[in-house]
Amino acid sequence: MRGLSRRALFAGSTAGAAAVLLPVAAAPAAAKPKATAACASYRAAYHFTVPDQWKNDPQRPVWIDGEYHYYYLYNADYFTGGTTSGTAWRLATSTDLVSFTDRGIAVPKDTTPGGDVWSGSAVVDNDNTAGFGAGAVIVIATMAPDDVTQAQYLYYSTDGGRTFTNHGTDPVLPNPGVRDFRDPKVIRDEERGRWVMTLAENNKVGFYHSTDLKSWSYVSGFVKDGIGVLECPDLFRIRAEDGAWKWVLGVSANGKGSGLPSTYAYWTGAFDGTTFTPEASDPQWLDHGWDWYAAVTFEKRDANGTLDPAARYAIGWLNHWDYANTTPTIDSDGFNGTDSIVREVTLKRASSGGYYLASRPVAALDSYVSRTVSLGDLEVSGTRLLDYTGTAYELSCQITWDQLTGAGVQLRRSADGGRHVDAGIYADYAFLNRRTTVNPDASGRWQESHSPFDPGARTVKLRILVDRTSVEMFVDDGRYVHSSEVFPYLIDTGLALFTIDGTAVFRDVLIREFAV
Numbered sequence: 001m002r003g004l005s006r007r008a009l010f011a012g013s014t015a016g017a018a019a020v021l022l023p024v025a026a027a028p029a030a031a032k033p034k035a036t037a038a039c040a041s042y043r044a045a046y047h048f049t050v051p052d053q054w055k056n057d058p059q060r061p062v063w064i065d066g067e068y069h070y071y072y073l074y075n076a077d078y079f080t081g082g083t084t085s086g087t088a089w090r091l092a093t094s095t096d097l098v099s100f101t102d103r104g105i106a107v108p109k110d111t112t113p114g115g116d117v118w119s120g121s122a123v124v125d126n127d128n129t130a131g132f133g134a135g136a137v138i139v140i141a142t143m144a145p146d147d148v149t150q151a152q153y154l155y156y157s158t159d160g161g162r163t164f165t166n167h168g169t170d171p172v173l174p175n176p177g178v179r180d181f182r183d184p185k186v187i188r189d190e191e192r193g194r195w196v197m198t199l200a201e202n203n204k205v206g207f208y209h210s211t212d213l214k215s216w217s218y219v220s221g222f223v224k225d226g227i228g229v230l231e232c233p234d235l236f237r238i239r240a241e242d243g244a245w246k247w248v249l250g251v252s253a254n255g256k257g258s259g260l261p262s263t264y265a266y267w268t269g270a271f272d273g274t275t276f277t278p279e280a281s282d283p284q285w286l287d288h289g290w291d292w293y294a295a296v297t298f299e300k301r302d303a304n305g306t307l308d309p310a311a312r313y314a315i316g317w318l319n320h321w322d323y324a325n326t327t328p329t330i331d332s333d334g335f336n337g338t339d340s341i342v343r344e345v346t347l348k349r350a351s352s353g354g355y356y357l358a359s360r361p362v363a364a365l366d367s368y369v370s371r372t373v374s375l376g377d378l379e380v381s382g383t384r385l386l387d388y389t390g391t392a393y394e395l396s397c398q399i400t401w402d403q404l405t406g407a408g409v410q411l412r413r414s415a416d417g418g419r420h421v422d423a424g425i426y427a428d429y430a431f432l433n434r435r436t437t438v439n440p441d442a443s444g445r446w447q448e449s450h451s452p453f454d455p456g457a458r459t460v461k462l463r464i465l466v467d468r469t470s471v472e473m474f475v476d477d478g479r480y481v482h483s484s485e486v487f488p489y490l491i492d493t494g495l496a497l498f499t500i501d502g503t504a505v506f507r508d509v510l511i512r513e514f515a516v
Contacts, residue, residue, distance in 0.1 A: 040490050042328045044467040045392035046368065046514040047318070048092070048339040049329075051102055054078035055337030056324070057119045057232065057294035058315050059089060060185070062161065063301050064124060064137065067093045069161045070315075071106060071122060071139075078336065083325070086116025089139070091162065095303070096364035097313060097342040099516055107139055107155050107164045114143035114153055114169065119183045119232060119294070122161065123213075129195070130156065130213040137161035138213050140172065140197070142182040150181040152199070154214065173197075173208065173216045183232045186213070192273050198233035198249075205233045205251060207274065220275045227265055227283070228254030232294050234264075235271070239310045240347040240355055247271040248347075248357070249278070250286070252294050256446070262320060263287040263483075264295040268347070268355045279354065286357055288451040289432055289472070289482035290441070292316035292340055300344065310347075313362065316340045318470050318485055323440040328487050329469065340483050341365065341465055341472060359478035361394075361465060370515035380407070381503040383417075388511055389493035396463045397509045399424075404502025411466050412437060412486065413494030421486050423473045425453050425460050426500065430475045432482035439486050451480035 043049055050072070059071035074090035075083065089107035092100040109116035120141025128134040137157040144150045151171035155164040175181050180202040189196050197208040197216060204223045208216040224230065234250035250266040265283035269276055286295065295316030300308040318338045319327075327336050342362040347355050373388055391412070399407050408424015408431075410417075422433040435447040453460065453475070463474040468490070473482045497506050 039332045042332045042468050042487070042490070043335070044338050044469060046098070046365070046516045047341060047467050047470065048100055048315075050074060050090070050335050050337035052335050053337075054083065054087075054335070055090070055339075056087070056317055056319070058296050058317060058339060059119060060121050060296040061097075061298045061313070061315070062122045062124060062137065063299060063305060064161050066303075066305065067095045068097060068298075069093055069122070069137075070100065072337075072339075073117075073119060074105070074337075076105075079334075086110065088117055089141070089164075096367070097362050098364045098368055103162060106157075106162060107141065112153075112166050112169050114145050114166075115147070116143070117153075117155075118142040118144070118150075120152070121185045123186050123188065123195075125213065129211060130154075132156045133158055137164075138186075139164055140184045140186055140213065142184065143171075148179075149175045150179075151175045152184050152197075152216075167214070172214050173199075178202070180229060185233050185235060187235055189273055196235070196273070198235050200229075200231045200233050200251065202229055205230060205249065205276075207276070209274075222249060222276050222278075224251075224253075224283070226255070226258055227260060228257065228262075232296070234266075234297055235276070236297060236312060237271070238312060238347050240349060241310070242349050244349075244355070246347060246355055247276065249276050250295075250297065251283075253283075255285075261285045261288050261449070263289065263292040264314075264316065266357065284356055286314065286345070286359065287316065287481045287483050289449045289484040290446045291318050291320050291470070291485045292481075292483040293320055295340075297345060312345045313342050314345050314359070315342050316483065318483060320440075320446075320485075322446065323442065326440040326442070327469065327485075338469060340470075343478070343481070356479070359481050360474060361463070365514065368514040368516050369512050371513040373511040375509040375511070378497060378506045378509055379503065380497045380499050380506055383410070383496055383498045385413075385494065385496045386509075388495050390466075390495070390511070390513065391488075391490060391493055392467045392513065394463065394465050394512045394514070395495070395510070396461075396512075398459060398461045398507045399504050400459045400507060401499070401502055401504040402458065404499050404504060406500035407460075407502075407504045408498060409462070409464065410494070410496040410498060411464065411471060412488035412492045413496055414489070414492045415494065417494075417496075419488065419492050420494070420496070421471055421488065422498075423462065423464055423471065423482070424498075425455075428455050429453050430460070430473075430480060430482070432471060432473050432484055434471070434484055434486045437486055437488045437492065439484075449482045449484065451475065451482065
């Protein structure tokens with residue numbers, strides 16, 4: 001996936017008190033905003049952020065030499081050329097997926113007639129199938145030399161994935177004459193001794209085979225209408241908690257027109273090496289918020305590199321193309337690009353039948369706890385303001401009740417109670433509502449996200465990650481997740497609990513802060 005051509009600035013970020021949203025400018029190019037000494041920082045406290053300029057799509061992290069190599073689309077010319085000036089692949093490494101070390105540009109842009117480098121995937125070629133040496137790291141990514149015709153190009157690395165060289169200037173998979181032909185995701189099919197690629201082709205995910213990563217043959221397609229243009233496909237096999245093995249096909253998709261999320265849609269099913277067969281026609285969604293796009297899943301390995309077949313990790317871009325250039329971090333910190341927390345994903349069987357992916361924040365986050373506030377059990381009828389303030393923390397609790405309409409928490413609450421982010425349950429849905437705080441959606445249409453909830457349960461578990469420009473809510477052990485951008489004033493630090501039409505007990509209320 002690649003950027004769009006529009007730009008907006010969030011100005012006046014001195015403690016957020018005078019912040020205003022400016023309208024989208026007509027020209028994508030603009031001088032870099034200069035942060036003043038009076039500007040307070042909106043940079044996330046414990047989420048991954050780009051060092052400067054711009055980032056968008058995560059590229060699937062790869063385990064190399066004892067650490068994860070996390071590549072992502074990076075535009076060093078964002079403040080002078082806008083999103084149309086194109087992306088390279090920048091690299092960060094991590095051993096625990098919480099703390100990352102920047103390694104600079106790995107796959108450069110504009111060094112071949114292909115121009116800039118879009119999304120794709122990296123693999124380690126342990127068997128030297130491509131001829132660049134055993135253990136070479138191979139990147140296959142989309143490029144469009146004429147900015148229109150999308151095709152797949154190969155880069156290779158012989159230094160452990162730190163730097164890459166282009167394999168000629170011709171594509172390894174040329175465009176067959178279609179508009180959408182991008183985001184190759186490559187996996188190794190060890191059983192059949194070949195590589196498999198999934199490719200985003202408008203309303204279809206194309207499947208391709210190769211023995212050497214250099215020449216590819218089309219073998220099948222998976223078509224899904226009604227959720228927009230499919231992007232950033234994903235394919236993996238995972239063992240469920242009950243021992244069953246399933247294949248999962250995922251895509252980034254925009255279901256807003258159908259009242260669905262615009263995040264990561266997925267199907268569980270079977271894959272015979274050529275064709276994916278879903279267990280249901282309609283997808284499930286790995287996130288129900290507004291801002292978890294271009295997400296990727298990747299292998300979970302321990303410190304020794306041992307693969308866990310029953311879990312994967314996932315990371316998404318905390319942004320959306322509907323308002324991608326609207327953020328206070330441009331003025332305050334000179335960058336635009338924040339990711340979700342890395343989450344661990346497991347496959348569980350639903351009580352109603354079928355399987356679903358459950359999510360929880362990566363376990364290593366526990367190692368960065370710098371402060372814990374335990375508030376125990378709290379009875380609430382109406383609104384109860386807590387004796388806690390903060391802009392970046394985690395809140396967890398279990399809410400129980402006999403009879404009520406809704407319950408939840410007010411996050412990043414202003415002193416007068418007029419501004420806040422609401423998260424909780426109401427009737428038969430869980431929700432995350434950013435309407436009453438500053439947020440990127442000028443249209444007012446994408447303010448409250450929903451996911452199903454059974455009111456007959458009369459209890460719900462919430463685990464909510466709050467950072468300076470984001471909220472991620474994990475409902476009932478990650479059965480559903482809502483991730484959304486929010487831009488509360490930095491002076492809005494309050495926290496309250498609330499109920500609607502009844503009384504509830506908020507049990508084991510725990511707040512944790514992190515130092516990363």
